[in-house]
């Protein structure tokens with residue numbers, strides 16, 4: 723379980739992007755954060771991941787208070803986040819993209835490299851096996867040697883999820899997985915996330931595509947002006963007239 727409790731964030735210049743927001747991502751579920759542009763959804767993701775430090779409130783991971791720990795520390799505790807492929811990563815191959823997401827245990831330590839080349843090689847072989855298994859699941863292994871920049875929008879999203887999965891996360895935060903994806907291909911991302919959830923992975927999802935939210939999310943929080951306006955099952959939340967007209971109507 724990952725939770726934010728009464729978190730507030732003030733950006734430079736004094737803008738209060740979050741104002742006492744609380745959310746819980748229950749284990750083995752997909753939790754959606756929805757709401758209008760500027761509501762604070764990405765900021766709240768940043769707080770959960772450790773990239774944005776709240777001025778008030780706390781973050782708990784598996785019951786432990788982790789507010790003071792950054793993204794790398796939280797990633798080692800099983801919390802991963804998907805990132806849009808940067809320009810640099812787009813020029814690497816699909817396989818290289820997944821391999822560079824693997825945390826290096828011995829490989830980055832020069833001394834142990836010298837002492838234990840064999841162990842490093844074994845580790846690399848294991849990483850390649852893991853990467854291959856992931857890419858095969860999403861039908862990208864056949865494109866392993868293609869530059870990632872040549873993939874379709876939907877394939878890039880699947881690759882971003884595979885990169886996150888190299889960390890063996892218990893929890894994955896996904897910011898707008900439908901962005902830039904042909905609507906006819908969104909189902910492939912939905913199916914992959916559903917399969918991973920069935921295996922026990924917990925997801926947080928910031929998403930404007932309400933079709934995707936409806937298909938995927940067990941629980942939804944509606945954010946507005948840095949606060950949680952309401953929460954519940956998707957159908958119940960959108961049945962709330964205030965939410966439907968004021969916050970979702972223009973975007974769904």
Ligand SMILES: Nc1ncnc2c1ncn2[C@@H]1O[C@H](COP(=O)(O)OP(=O)(O)OP(=O)(O)O)[C@@H](O)[C@H]1O
Nearest residue numbers: 733734737739757758759760761762763764765766
């Ligand atoms: N680094 C920053 N410095 C100053 N203000 C910021 C910063 N990042 C975000 N903001 C502001 O904080 C508010 C919340 O932004 P945030 O990106 O969290 O909203 P969002 O709900 O994810 O919006 P969107 O749906 O458009 O992505 C916005 O008004 C935004 O302009």
